[in-house]
Amino acid sequence: EVQLVESGGGSVQPGRSLRLSCTASGFTFGDYAMSWVRQAPGKGLEWVGFIRGKAYGGTTEYAASVKGRFIISRDDSKSIAYLQMNSLKTDDTAVYYCTRDKRGRDYWGQGTLVTVSS
Amino acid sequence: QSVLTQPPSVSGAPGQRVTISCTGSSSNIGAGYDVHWYQHLPGTAPKLLIYGNTNRPSGVPDRFSGSKSGTSASLAITGLQAEDEANYYCQSYDNSLFVVFGGGTKLTVL
Numbered sequence: 001e002v003q004l005v006e007s008g009g010g011s012v013q014p015g016r017s018l019r020l021s022c023t024a025s026g027f028t029f030g031d032y033a034m035s036w037v038r039q040a041p042g043k044g045l046e047w048v049g050f051i052r053g054k055a056y057g058g059t060t061e062y063a064a065s066v067k068g069r070f071i072i073s074r075d076d077s078k079s080i081a082y083l084q085m086n087s088l089k090t091d092d093t094a095v096y097y098c099t100r101d102k103r104g105r106d107y108w109g110q111g112t113l114v115t116v117s118s
Numbered sequence: 119q120s121v122l123t124q125p126p127s128v129s130g131a132p133g134q135r136v137t138i139s140c141t142g143s144s145s146n147i148g149a150g151y152d153v154h155w156y157q158h159l160p161g162t163a164p165k166l167l168i169y170g171n172t173n174r175p176s177g178v179p180d181r182f183s184g185s186k187s188g189t190s191a192s193l194a195i196t197g198l199q200a201e202d203e204a205n206y207y208c209q210s211y212d213n214s215l216f217v218v219f220g221g222g223t224k225l226t227v228l
């Protein structure tokens with residue numbers, strides 16, 4: 001059974017950093033691209049970025065709203081994807097989901113809440 | 119303002135058919151990129167409903183169907199049930215923005 005479990009969320013002040021983890025199980029992690037998608041309070045889903053699988057060099061792409069501040073990485077030996085969030089802004093307050101990317105986003109985690117507030 | 123435009127809300131009575139539209143442009147849906155649809159109940163993980171414009175993942179009832187034409191796509195739900203009340207999102211790809219979502223549509227079952 002495919003499972004994705006996010007962790008690392010919490011409250012943080014503007015300008016600070018936070019790292020989220022997505023621990024995967026039930027599939028060969030390295031074979032898949034992984035995405036991060038967020039949902040701000042009262043808003044819709046927003047794609048944050050993705051990291052390609054090892055066959056495609058593990059390269060990354062980001063939404064304009066986070067490019068230069070957020071970094072996605074992966075440790076295939078541990079089946080974990082990371083989202084390093086730097087220079088956080090109040091607009092980054094959201095539930096952050098990790099997803100497995102195959103024919104769309106076919107599996108989603110339950111999400112972890114990040115609150116950026118002074 | 120989302121790159122893909124969806125109606126904010128739709129509604130229907132149990133047993134009825136509803137459709138949700140997703141309008142894009144020549145740089146995303148019209149460029150030939152696939153459209154996927156997700157169902158999201160608040161407080162839960164979003165669920166893939168339709169992938170590759172028209173395909174249902176295993177376990178998704180055939181009451182849900184997707185279509186695509188030109189720069190738009192649609193999700194149709196027939197035999198509406200109370201459990202279908204949720205938010206629905208379309209998602210595609212864009213030449214310069216990579217992954218794009220619609221703004222979401224809240225379905226109310228009357």
